[in-house]
Amino acid sequence: MSTPVLQVNDLKKHFPLRGGLLGGTTGYVYAVDGVSFDIAKGETLSLVGESGCGKSTVGKAVLRLFDITAGQVILDGERIDDMPSGTLRPMRRRMQVVFQDPFSSLNPRMRVRDILAEPIRNFGLAKDGAELEAKVAALMDKVRLPRDAVNRWPHEFSGGQRQRIGIARALAAEPDIIICDEAVSALDVSVKAQIVNLLQDLQKELGLAMLFISHDLAIVEHMTHRVAVMYLGKIVEVAPKRSLFAAPKHPYTEALLSAVPVPEPGAARERIILKGDVPSPINPPKGCRFHTRCPYAFDRCRTEEPPLRAVADALGEGHVAACHLHDLSPAENPLSGSKGAALLAAQ
Numbered sequence: 001m002s003t004p005v006l007q008v009n010d011l012k013k014h015f016p017l018r019g020g021l022l023g024g025t026t027g028y029v030y031a032v033d034g035v036s037f038d039i040a041k042g043e044t045l046s047l048v049g050e051s052g053c054g055k056s057t058v059g060k061a062v063l064r065l066f067d068i069t070a071g072q073v074i075l076d077g078e079r080i081d082d083m084p085s086g087t088l089r090p091m092r093r094r095m096q097v098v099f100q101d102p103f104s105s106l107n108p109r110m111r112v113r114d115i116l117a118e119p120i121r122n123f124g125l126a127k128d129g130a131e132l133e134a135k136v137a138a139l140m141d142k143v144r145l146p147r148d149a150v151n152r153w154p155h156e157f158s159g160g161q162r163q164r165i166g167i168a169r170a171l172a173a174e175p176d177i178i179i180c181d182e183a184v185s186a187l188d189v190s191v192k193a194q195i196v197n198l199l200q201d202l203q204k205e206l207g208l209a210m211l212f213i214s215h216d217l218a219i220v221e222h223m224t225h226r227v228a229v230m231y232l233g234k235i236v237e238v239a240p241k242r243s244l245f246a247a248p249k250h251p252y253t254e255a256l257l258s259a260v261p262v263p264e265p266g267a268a269r270e271r272i273i274l275k276g277d278v279p280s281p282i283n284p285p286k287g288c289r290f291h292t293r294c295p296y297a298f299d300r301c302r303t304e305e306p307p308l309r310a311v312a313d314a315l316g317e318g319h320v321a322a323c324h325l326h327d328l329s330p331a332e333n334p335l336s337g338s339k340g341a342a343l344l345a346a347q
């Protein structure tokens, strides 16, 4: 098997909490607490979960926007989490980001031409002015904006068009992986679909790897290959899209999915309302972090943390989940798969 474009091993990011009279560290926000995944060339992995579960912190850690507490981030076989900044520079080109807010992520004082030319110049990707112009024009074509729009300013574009410019700017660096952090969340529904389609087309055309961070499972369903579900700083389940949507193997995923509308009336999911709020990442629950809200929790869940491990899945390989239910017999396990099979049959 070829080396994954991105590998994240047991990543931890604990933010210190300062307080007291002397401003010392009084505790930590365990924002990301042992997260591992990898992404292959041409693959989209979506990282989903409710607000505050640590998705953006994973994205920022991968981009090395801050130092991590522990773990490894490996880009194309090379560890970048401990790389000195001089060596990191060329690696930075290979990982680009598209942010949520297309209004604040583009410099209002730069014309589109300069926004796109900047990474090409900075990373030395054009040998002369003519090549630079040609690359800028090709980027406009790629994101389906008219070439003459390069002379305009960001404020002259709609939200969706600005996001296209944001995507073009990311592509300008000729990256291997794009991290989309809630890249379509701020857009209107119809525009969302267009940008998702564009990202999907570009990914196929360019063979990019993509980490798609989103709280919106309905969007993810349309564009991803695999999904990783996060809860309170940990990944609780990873699976190919089809398996995850048809037969979730973690109660949290099951609850998240129950809120996603299903187009076919006969296949409607029963809505699961979770009790209580997400606990604080400053003081996460012992045992399984989800046990305080889990409808199926039993004694073991309150004391013993379940590891992420392979679970049986009739739909295919590569399904992992962190849940003690899978040690029970299929008859006792509410996630053993019958619901998923029924849903799939109705599709």
Ligand SMILES: Nc1ncnc2c1ncn2[C@@H]1O[C@H](COP(=O)(O)OP(=O)(O)OP(=O)(O)O)[C@@H](O)[C@H]1O
Binding pocket: 015, 029, 030, 031, 049, 050, 051, 052, 053, 054, 055, 056, 057, 058, 215, 281
């Ligand atoms: N710089 C920081 N200092 C302290 N705590 C932080 C910092 N950044 C994030 N956190 C905390 O870490 C936890 C995870 O935040 P993060 O932004 O990664 O979550 P998220 O899943 O991306 O949610 P959202 O979509 O709302 O941003 C939250 O409790 C957040 O308050």
